[in-house]
Amino acid sequence: MTHTGRILTYSLALTALLVVVVVGSAMLGPVRIDPITVSKAVVNHAGLTAFDVSTAHQTIVADIRLPRIVLAAIVGFALAAAGTVMQGFFRNPLADPSIIGVSSGAAAGAVAAIAFPALVPLGGIHLPAFVGALVTAFLVYAIASEGGRTPVATLLLAGVAIQAFLGAMISYMLVHSGENLREAVVWLMGHLHRSNWSDVAFALPVTLVGVIVLGAYTREMNVLLLGEEDAHHLGVDVERTKLLLLTLATIVTAAGVAVAGVIGFVGLVVPHMMRLLVGPDHRILLPTSALAGASFLVVTDTLARAGPAEVPVGIVTAAFGAPFFLYLLKNREVHTL
Amino acid sequence: MTGDEWSIGDRLRIGNDSTAESENRSAADLESPLSQGSPASDETSGRIDVTDLTVSFGDVNVLEDVSFTVNPGEFVGLVGPNGAGKTTLLRSISGALDPSAGTVTVDGVGIDDCSSKASSRLVAVVPQETTLSFSFDVRTVVEMGRHPHRGRFSPPTATDRRAVDRALDRTRTAQFEDRAINEVSGGERQRVVLARAIAQETPILVLDEPTASLDVNHQIETLELVRNLVREGRAVIAAIHDLNLAARYCDRLVMLASGTVQRAGPPADVLSAAALRTAFDVNAAVTENIVTETTTVTALPDQEPKALPDSVHVLGAGTTAAGTLARLDAAGVETSLGPVPSGSAAAETASQLGVDVIATEPFAPLSRGPRDRLDRYLDTQNVMVLADFEVSAGNQVVLDRLLEHDPLVVVESRPLAERNFAGAGARGQYEQLRERSVTVSPDRVLDALDAVSAGESAGPSPETRSDDRAAASESHPYWKDN
Numbered sequence: 001m002t003h004t005g006r007i008l009t010y011s012l013a014l015t016a017l018l019v020v021v022v023v024g025s026a027m028l029g030p031v032r033i034d035p036i037t038v039s040k041a042v043v044n045h046a047g048l049t050a051f052d053v054s055t056a057h058q059t060i061v062a063d064i065r066l067p068r069i070v071l072a073a074i075v076g077f078a079l080a081a082a083g084t085v086m087q088g089f090f091r092n093p094l095a096d097p098s099i100i101g102v103s104s105g106a107a108a109g110a111v112a113a114i115a116f117p118a119l120v121p122l123g124g125i126h127l128p129a130f131v132g133a134l135v136t137a138f139l140v141y142a143i144a145s146e147g148g149r150t151p152v153a154t155l156l157l158a159g160v161a162i163q164a165f166l167g168a169m170i171s172y173m174l175v176h177s178g179e180n181l182r183e184a185v186v187w188l189m190g191h192l193h194r195s196n197w198s199d200v201a202f203a204l205p206v207t208l209v210g211v212i213v214l215g216a217y218t219r220e221m222n223v224l225l226l227g228e229e230d231a232h233h234l235g236v237d238v239e240r241t242k243l244l245l246l247t248l249a250t251i252v253t254a255a256g257v258a259v260a261g262v263i264g265f266v267g268l269v270v271p272h273m274m275r276l277l278v279g280p281d282h283r284i285l286l287p288t289s290a291l292a293g294a295s296f297l298v299v300t301d302t303l304a305r306a307g308p309a310e311v312p313v314g315i316v317t318a319a320f321g322a323p324f325f326l327y328l329l330k331n332r333e334v335h336t337l
Numbered sequence: 338m339t340g341d342e343w344s345i346g347d348r349l350r351i352g353n354d355s356t357a358e359s360e361n362r363s364a365a366d367l368e369s370p371l372s373q374g375s376p377a378s379d380e381t382s383g384r385i386d387v388t389d390l391t392v393s394f395g396d397v398n399v400l401e402d403v404s405f406t407v408n409p410g411e412f413v414g415l416v417g418p419n420g421a422g423k424t425t426l427l428r429s430i431s432g433a434l435d436p437s438a439g440t441v442t443v444d445g446v447g448i449d450d451c452s453s454k455a456s457s458r459l460v461a462v463v464p465q466e467t468t469l470s471f472s473f474d475v476r477t478v479v480e481m482g483r484h485p486h487r488g489r490f491s492p493p494t495a496t497d498r499r500a501v502d503r504a505l506d507r508t509r510t511a512q513f514e515d516r517a518i519n520e521v522s523g524g525e526r527q528r529v530v531l532a533r534a535i536a537q538e539t540p541i542l543v544l545d546e547p548t549a550s551l552d553v554n555h556q557i558e559t560l561e562l563v564r565n566l567v568r569e570g571r572a573v574i575a576a577i578h579d580l581n582l583a584a585r586y587c588d589r590l591v592m593l594a595s596g597t598v599q600r601a602g603p604p605a606d607v608l609s610a611a612a613l614r615t616a617f618d619v620n621a622a623v624t625e626n627i628v629t630e631t632t633t634v635t636a637l638p639d640q641e642p643k644a645l646p647d648s649v650h651v652l653g654a655g656t657t658a659a660g661t662l663a664r665l666d667a668a669g670v671e672t673s674l675g676p677v678p679s680g681s682a683a684a685e686t687a688s689q690l691g692v693d694v695i696a697t698e699p700f701a702p703l704s705r706g707p708r709d710r711l712d713r714y715l716d717t718q719n720v721m722v723l724a725d726f727e728v729s730a731g732n733q734v735v736l737d738r739l740l741e742h743d744p745l746v747v748v749e750s751r752p753l754a755e756r757n758f759a760g761a762g763a764r765g766q767y768e769q770l771r772e773r774s775v776t777v778s779p780d781r782v783l784d785a786l787d788a789v790s791a792g793e794s795a796g797p798s799p800e801t802r803s804d805d806r807a808a809a810s811e812s813h814p815y816w817k818d819n
Contacts, residue, residue: 004492216489223481225471229433230464234537235457235485280471 007284010277014291018073021295025072025302026065033057042066068195071203071259072301072313073294075192076266078207078256080293082249083267084274084286085214088221089245090152096267097253100159100246104166105136106257107188111170114184115177125187126202126258133254136162141246150242152228190263190314192301199259210252211290217245218282225280263297263314265321270296272328382409382444383459383540383572385430389439392425399425401596402439407574409540412567414587415576416607418617421593423576424465424545430574431543432456443541457485461534465545465576467526472517475529479504479514482536504536507562523550531559535566542566544575548582560586584608584632592616605632610667622663625689627682637667643787645670646719651683652735653724657750658683661724661782666690668783673714676707676732683724702731711735715742720789722782723770724748727756728763736766744789745774748782 026038033041040051041061053061082097090099098104109132113120120128140162144155170188177184186193220241223231228238253267270293271285278284297313300320304313385407392400400422407413415423428434430441432448441448443459451459461482482504483497493501505511508528513521518529527550534542547563548556556579564586567573577583583590584604592599592607594616600607613621619636626633648671651658658674659682665672674687675695687694695710697703715721721742728736739745753767777785 219484219487219489222473222477223484225473226467226478226481229428230462230467232433232453233431233457233460233462233464234481234533235454237453280473281477 003283006278007287010284010288011291014288014295018291018295018298021298022069022073025069025298026061028302028306029060029065031057031060033061037061067197067200068192068301068305069298071195071199072192072297074200074203074207075256075260075263076270076293076295076297077211077290078203078252078293079263079267080270080274080296081207081211081214081286081290082253082256083293084271084282084289085221085245085249086267087271088225088282089242089249090156091225091227092156093272094268095156096264097249097256098163098262098264098267100140100155100250101136101162101166102133102250102253103257103262104163104170106130106133106254107262108132108136108166108169108173110187110258110261111173111177111184114180114187115173126199129258130254133257134250136166137246137250137254141243149239152242155246186312187261189312190261190317191312192260192304193310193312195259203255203259206255207252210248210255211286214245214248214252215286217241218286221245221282221286222280261312261314263317265317265325266293266297269321269325269328272325276328382570384408384444385541385572385574386442386445387426387430387439388442390426390429390436390441391438392422392429392434393437398437399596400429400436403593403596403598404439405591405598405601407541407572409572410567410570411589412564412573412575412587414583414590414604415574415593416578416580416583416590417593417599420595421616422596423593426593427462427543427545427574427576431460431462433462454485457537457539459539460541460543461537461539463527463530463534463542463544463547465549467530472519474515475510475518475521476501476505476514478518478529479510479532479536482533485537500536500538504532507535507565508532509558524552524555527551528555528559531562540571542571542573542575544573546576546578548577548579556582580608580613580634581626581631584634585626585629608632608634620667622667623689624659624663624686635663637664643668643783644790645783645786646790647671648673648718649720649722649786650674650714650718651722651724652739653722653726653748654678654681654683655725655727656682657725657748657779659686660779661722661748662686662690662692664779664782665722666692670786673718676703676711676735700731703734708734711738715739720744720746720786722746722748722786723774724779724782725750725756726767727758728753728767729758733759733763733766736763736770739770740766743773745770746782746785746789747771747774747776748779748785749776750779 023035023038023042026042027033027035037053037057038061041053041058043049044051044053044058045062045066079097083095086095086097086099087093089095106129109128109130110125112132113125113128140155140158141150143162144150144158174181174184220231220236223234223236224238224241226234232238256263271289274285274289274292278288297317300316301313303320304311304316387406388404390400390403391398403426405413415426417423425434429436430448432441432451432453435449448456448460479501480493480497483493483500487493487497502511505514508531510525510528510532513525518526521529527547531547542563544563547559551559560582563573563575575587577587587604589602590604590607591601592612599616600612608623610621610623613619613623613634620639622635622637624633624635625631645668649665651661651665651672651674653661654677658677662672662674662683663686672690673693673695674683676697677684677694678699679696680699684694684696695707697707715738721739721744723739723745725748747770753764757763757767775785775789
């Protein structure tokens with residue numbers, strides 16, 4: 001099989017899996033709906049045709065379940081793609097999208113907006129979270145840069161320090177958040193509860209554009225794995241490429257975190273799973289990880305809402321993701337990139 | 338380079354097998370008339386000019402006012418002790434480091450003015466160490482060498498594929514192109530990285546210790562390949578820590594020591610015992626290798642300060658005598674040799690070392706002239722060293738002369754029976770000499786001279802010679818061991 005053929009085959013298979021998972025997820029809930037009806041309702045919502053579906057079912061699928069499922073898919077797609085880039089970028093199997101403080105920044109912005117709505121001028125939670133994430137990432141980048149170079153190790157350490165600082169800020173705000181504490185904590189745990197189509201409208205364009213542009217840099221990501229000096233000798237403008245990858249990964253992560261809160265483990269586990277399956281080549285790893293991440297989050301969010309009592313999806317991803325990751329670690333040798 | 342060496346390369350199938358080469362090229366031309374087979378046909382010729390280069394890390398000047406040139410079709414070796422600045426120099430040439438002062442230009446263009454893309458089309462680098470801890474297959478790693486030539490969205494062209502195939506073929510890595518890079522051996526990995534650099538098809542190749550982690554067969558194989566790349570018109574500069582390999586394969590050497598160019602020129606000029614002492618602080622014998630006929634450096638253990646005689650005369654024609662000459666020369670003792678047949682191992686070594694030789698015609702009995710010259714040495718020279726002397730009817734007369742001379746050191750690596758062609762009489766004479774001398778193995782010749790000199794200054798009479806060892810044991814630990 002040619003290289004391109006391999007990418008297409010895997011991508012199509014994972015897209016098919018995503019469709020199945022989405023339909024399956026839309027069937028489940030307090031009211032069980034058969035897959036044919038679900039499919040019809042989805043097509044109806046897209047405005048392509050007008051199948052005969054009962055209004056109740058149409059509303060449940062298109063207005064209640066589908067926005068949440070689509071948002072889960074987008075966020076999973078974004079986090080897994082960003083995780084793939086970060087692991088390659090840092091040449092560190094532990095890296096995930098939050099490593100340079102993106103998630104903490106988003107959390108700080110969101111908690112500030114929830115706890116002290118009067119003090120945060122941006123309105124809502126999405127924008128404060130998104131801005132908080134971007135500002136933090138660039139602060140970390142600026143701190144780590146010296147003389148036109150940004151050593152990856154410095155970036156990592158600066159990220160850890162800023163995360164610790166923001167953690168303190170968040171705790172302080174939580175202590176003083178009064179009756180908004182519960183909402184803030186739920187947001188921090190990562191949730192897709194009460195998602196609507198406007199969340200989708202916020203996250204979808206940013207994620208799609210970001211991941212597509214990242215896709216154009218997969219060859220550079222491969223070469224960067226050889227180390228920065230080798231990459232330079234192979235014609236990669238290292239500092240420019242690093243800045244670009246970091247910016248895109250940050251924006252994509254920020255978009256996901258802003259709408260769904262801090263959902264851990266997707267960006268860490270999914271790229272490792274896909275690396276076992278397709279190898280380390282980013283040309284195939286990035287699209288397949290993103291698609292697999294979408295399915296992964298749809299499945300975990302279905303579990304989160306389908307149980308006897310709804311739990312934040314971040315709890316499910318960590319509760320299932322961590323043991324699965326440990327299993328991989330023990331059995332399949334996930335200790336390298 | 339001798340014909341013999343190239344045939345080694347051919348046997349290993351890495352030699353620039355001219356027929357296969359031309360077939361490759363003509364096939365390539367048929368497929369795509371626009372394609373250029375090798376970088377030699379590119380317009381860039383690839384001349385490196387390093388001018389007054391200074392590189393500092395903080396306040397420390399790692400390189401200071403380094404200047405030299407590498408021409409297309411030339412293989413320049415960078416030698417020097419650890420920390421001399423070899424890697425720093427190579428990194429400056431590849432544009433990975435910005436110089437503090439001075440310039441590095443390729444065909445007149447400053448390398449630090451180039452974009453990484455432009456410089457990666459001029460200079461390919463094989464670094465000393467590469468992080469390849471992930472499971473890319475070998476072919477993918479070599480394909481990365483084509484990165485400088487490819488547009489962002491363009492798929493690999495036929496030219497790209499051909500360059501990769503050729504590089505895999507020439508480095509003999511094609512046989513494991515599907516294996517993961519982190520699962521091949523260190524030597525194989527080194528060849529993969531070289532293949533990547535070849536696939537880059539640049540006029541200049543920079544190699545940092547390309548043979549450091551390789552077995553002896555792969556060392557030769559790699560350097561033969563590099564030699565072929567040079568013959569195609571590439572300019573190659575390589576840091577090579579093995580001085581003998583450097584001397585054997587490089588057209589010129591640049592010897593760095595503490596950040597400056599100590600010496601530069603043909604290997605035989607650069608690698609002198611004096612230069613090696615200055616740069617490496619090593620006691621080395623520099624001779625010519627019998628097989629490759631290139632300069633060979635043999636580092637010798639540092640000698641404790643010894644009371645060595647100023648001048649020594651060596652007798653013996655074989656390799657033991659040659660080695661003894663080299664050891665004495667490296668220790669700074671003025672030496673003379675002979676009579677020996679011209680063309681013998683000792684005579685060859687003596688001529689390389691610039692030692693005065695009493696040469697005789699091979700197989701001829703010792704004539705009057707050489708005998709007189711030996712007599713003069715016997716009168717003037719302090720110590721005589723008999724180094725695995727082969728006794729024949731023609732030179733037995735030398736033993737007669739020596740019977741009257743003191744002091745004497747006998748160096749032996751073979752028993753007399755194997756080198757006595759003059760019968761029992763000669764044997765008796767030799768045994769008599771041996772009785773009166775200090776007898777040692779070749780590597781102990783300096784100790785013996787030390788002991789002899791110490792004995793001299795203590796002034797023992799010739800009659801007490803048999804007690805010499807006991808006397809010497811008080812002055813030198815070596816003799817206590819025996």
